Amino acid sequence: MSIIFHERSREFHLFNDSVSYIIKILPNDQLGQLYFGKRIHDREDFGHLLEFANRPMTAILQDYGFSLEHVRQEYPAYGTTDFRLPALEILQEDGSRLTNFAYESHRIFGGKPGLSGLPATYVQEDEEADTLEVTLRDKLLDMRLVLLYTIFNKEGAIARSARFENHGRKPVQITRAMSLSLDLPDCDYQWIQFSGAWSRERQVKTRRLEQGIQAVSSQRGHSSHNHNPFIVLKRPEADEFSGEVMGFSLVYSGNFLAQAEVDTYNVTRVMLGINPFAFSWKLEQGETFQTPEAVMAYSSAGLNAMSQTFHRLYRSRLARGVWRDKARPVLLNNWEATYFDFDEDKLVEIARAAKEDGVELFVLDDGWFGSRSSDSSGLGDWYANRDRLPGGIKGLSEKIEALGMKFGLWVELEMVNPDSDLYRQHPDWAIQTPGRMPSQGRNQLVLDFARNEVVDHIYDRIEEILAESKVSYIKWDMNRSITECYSQAFPADRQGEIFHRYILGVYSLYERLIERFPQILFESCASGGARFDAGMLYYAPQCWTSDDSDAVERIKIQYGTSFGYPVVSMGAHVSAVPNHQLCRNTPLETRGNVACFGAFGYELDLKKLSDEERRIVRQQIAFVKEYRQVLQFGTFYRLQSPFEHNIAAWMAVSEDKRTAVAGYYKILNDVNCEFRRLRLSGLDPDLKYDVEGMDNWFYGDELMSAGLVTTDASAGQAVPGQFCTDFWSKLYVLKARGE
Numbered sequence: 001m002s003i004i005f006h007e008r009s010r011e012f013h014l015f016n017d018s019v020s021y022i023i024k025i026l027p028n029d030q031l032g033q034l035y036f037g038k039r040i041h042d043r044e045d046f047g048h049l050l051e052f053a054n055r056p057m058t059a060i061l062q063d064y065g066f067s068l069e070h071v072r073q074e075y076p077a078y079g080t081t082d083f084r085l086p087a088l089e090i091l092q093e094d095g096s097r098l099t100n101f102a103y104e105s106h107r108i109f110g111g112k113p114g115l116s117g118l119p120a121t122y123v124q125e126d127e128e129a130d131t132l133e134v135t136l137r138d139k140l141l142d143m144r145l146v147l148l149y150t151i152f153n154k155e156g157a158i159a160r161s162a163r164f165e166n167h168g169r170k171p172v173q174i175t176r177a178m179s180l181s182l183d184l185p186d187c188d189y190q191w192i193q194f195s196g197a198w199s200r201e202r203q204v205k206t207r208r209l210e211q212g213i214q215a216v217s218s219q220r221g222h223s224s225h226n227h228n229p230f231i232v233l234k235r236p237e238a239d240e241f242s243g244e245v246m247g248f249s250l251v252y253s254g255n256f257l258a259q260a261e262v263d264t265y266n267v268t269r270v271m272l273g274i275n276p277f278a279f280s281w282k283l284e285q286g287e288t289f290q291t292p293e294a295v296m297a298y299s300s301a302g303l304n305a306m307s308q309t310f311h312r313l314y315r316s317r318l319a320r321g322v323w324r325d326k327a328r329p330v331l332l333n334n335w336e337a338t339y340f341d342f343d344e345d346k347l348v349e350i351a352r353a354a355k356e357d358g359v360e361l362f363v364l365d366d367g368w369f370g371s372r373s374s375d376s377s378g379l380g381d382w383y384a385n386r387d388r389l390p391g392g393i394k395g396l397s398e399k400i401e402a403l404g405m406k407f408g409l410w411v412e413l414e415m416v417n418p419d420s421d422l423y424r425q426h427p428d429w430a431i432q433t434p435g436r437m438p439s440q441g442r443n444q445l446v447l448d449f450a451r452n453e454v455v456d457h458i459y460d461r462i463e464e465i466l467a468e469s470k471v472s473y474i475k476w477d478m479n480r481s482i483t484e485c486y487s488q489a490f491p492a493d494r495q496g497e498i499f500h501r502y503i504l505g506v507y508s509l510y511e512r513l514i515e516r517f518p519q520i521l522f523e524s525c526a527s528g529g530a531r532f533d534a535g536m537l538y539y540a541p542q543c544w545t546s547d548d549s550d551a552v553e554r555i556k557i558q559y560g561t562s563f564g565y566p567v568v569s570m571g572a573h574v575s576a577v578p579n580h581q582l583c584r585n586t587p588l589e590t591r592g593n594v595a596c597f598g599a600f601g602y603e604l605d606l607k608k609l610s611d612e613e614r615r616i617v618r619q620q621i622a623f624v625k626e627y628r629q630v631l632q633f634g635t636f637y638r639l640q641s642p643f644e645h646n647i648a649a650w651m652a653v654s655e656d657k658r659t660a661v662a663g664y665y666k667i668l669n670d671v672n673c674e675f676r677r678l679r680l681s682g683l684d685p686d687l688k689y690d691v692e693g694m695d696n697w698f699y700g701d702e703l704m705s706a707g708l709v710t711t712d713a714s715a716g717q718a719v720p721g722q723f724c725t726d727f728w729s730k731l732y733v734l735k736a737r738g739e
């Protein structure tokens with residue numbers, strides 16, 4: 001058992017080989033935080049880590065010197081002696097917001113309970129993790145607060161969440177309920193956030209933590225392009241390969257807040273949870289409210305090790321279903337090939353060419369249903385457009401399967417165009433505030449997924465199509481943020497619940513479809529990467545990383561995404577040039593070399609390529625098929641950042657360390673440049689590796705310490721026949737010799 005309770009000192013120590021987490025029941029029976037970091041020896045009493053001092057202008061709770069303002073806590077409340085922002089806030093009938101949740105009991109058990117209706121990491125065997133459940137009680141309100149902590153035995157990671165139970169006779173309004181709060185004893189950290197906008201998602205932004213509040217959040221109803229519900233704190237000297245790093249990830253897809261408040265005593269309070277802005281949840285007697293889960297990971301060996309913890313955990317104990325551990329099919333999506341301009345014959349011809357080159361899955365994107373011939377109508381009318389597809393989805397999917405490929409389909413189930421039969425029949429099913437003009441985004445409104453009947457209707461429509469057709473893959477899109485948030489089905493005092501109820505509705509629809517069609521591979525998408533979050537990975541094991549398919553932009557986007565999410569979860573496609581987002585021309589090889597570190601595919605009409613380009617495509621597909629196990633499921637290392645260098649590099653290493661692929665990307669070409677080496681990582685120091693294309697072998701330790709010589713034709717003068725260009729790249733394939 002990796003959780004110990006010391007009765008005399010009233011301390012909990014959660015630990016495994018890599019991390020320790022220590023909680024103490026404070027003198028006032030609230031919970032204090034003593035330590036989170038590298039594994040330390042257990043001992044009976046860590047009480048010395050709880051320090052008291054008599055500080056002027058401090059409100060004192062009990063004994064002289066005991067003020068919550070100066071105590072590190074587990075799940076703090078505001079209103080007594082702590083003036084920092086709290087983890088919880090509960091508005092009561094008399095207008096008070098004071099609470100006092102004091103220790104009542106606890107349970108320690110093997111395994112990990114699920115969270116009803118919410119995505120969460122899980123275990124397959126109880127031996128994989130241990131859980132501590134601490135129950136605290138507010139006597140006056142007769143409410144319980146249950147804090148859950150699960151420590152994974154083989155990962156430096158702890159999953160946390162909180163549950164509120166109202167046993168009292170009066171209803172309350174929860175206005176703040178974080179998933180995780182962690183007080184750290186100092187602030188000597190850099191904060192890393194992953195921010196951007198449409199087509200430039202998850203750019204790495206680093207700054208020093210300072211006194212005051214730094215935060216990222218979403219108020220858009222989805223996790224958003226703009227900020228990601230994942231942040232990192234690292235020691236200033238920590239880098240990809242060494243030093244102390246903590247990652248905090250919220251397993252949630254709606255409005256979130258990720259924040260660090262540094263007080264003027266340099267204590268850092270990290271918080272992650274549902275965004276309290278515009279949130280409230282009414283809890284009647286007998287009702288419970290469960291927060292989403294947050295996962296925190298600690299690494300004493302730098303950023304790569306932290307990311308690898310999230311990769312392993314999210315790949316194998318958050319993602320589910322038959323596709324979880326399977327190499328992903330090479331797909332071709334018709335969006336950038338045709339946009340809305342297609343009919344069945346055109347699609348079949350595109351698919352036929354794709355099949356010739358080795359593509360395994362053909363995906364029909366937007367435009368196949370209702371009156372949808374542009375983005376101004378048809379959303380919500382989930383029946384096939386028979387003018388374009390005479391045999392419906394059933395007929396087309398059969399034709400695609402007859403070619404020897406699988407068939408996939410795009411949907412955007414959460415949305416409705418005002419110009420649709422669905423909206424004409426049920427205008428009240430769209431989210432809008434009575435008396436106010438509903439804003440449109442992409443000519444569409446958001447369906448009120450807080451209402452069960454709306455979710456039921458959409459389920460019935462799509463279930464019918466999927467049941468009669470041969471659909472192996474779904475791309476689930478979501479193309480606008482929520483505005484004028486209001487549900488006509490809920491009373492005034494429940495309007496603060498709608499954002500959260502909406503995302504619970506999305507989760508429930510996913511759950512029902514997954515259960516009904518367990519063979520289908522789901523890929524989430526929200527105008528590209530506006531919902532690339534851990535919550536979605538529980539339902540859809542891969543996500544369209546960005547609408548930006550330009551290879552050079554994708555290096556940054558995939559690099560940034562890799563901090564918190566596994567490579568296999570990143571949908572990554574080769575598209576046409578000039579690129580449709582940037583008008584940039586990049587070599588086809590580079591487009592493939594970037595996309596192959598992901599769930600690989602194409603986003604173009606292969607028939608429009610030259611014979612030489614088709615030859616390259618065939619090679620790319622053959623390469624991905626041969627190496628996708630290591631590319632998608634290998635241990636991933638970031639080697640050189642595109643945010644800091646003209647040359648970016650990363651690599652994936654197989655579990656047995658016998659195969660590795662390194663991606664090397666030179667953004668702009670140079671001339672008469674230096675001799676170059678790339679220090680690799682994750683290899684077996686004692687194995688001899690052959691590098692494809694080089695007539696020499698190298699020990700793993702040499703490749704990791706002296707480096708692989710990567711000098712290219714731009715060192716010195718260009719030699720005829722040997723050249724590189726802007727946006728040039730290369731894959732290095734390494735294979736170990738012998739047994």
Ligand code: GLA
Pocket residue numbers: 335365366410477479525526527528544547
């Ligand atoms: C969004 C998606 C694209 C494509 C279009 C279709 O923008 O991100 O990949 O599916 O919608 O309308």
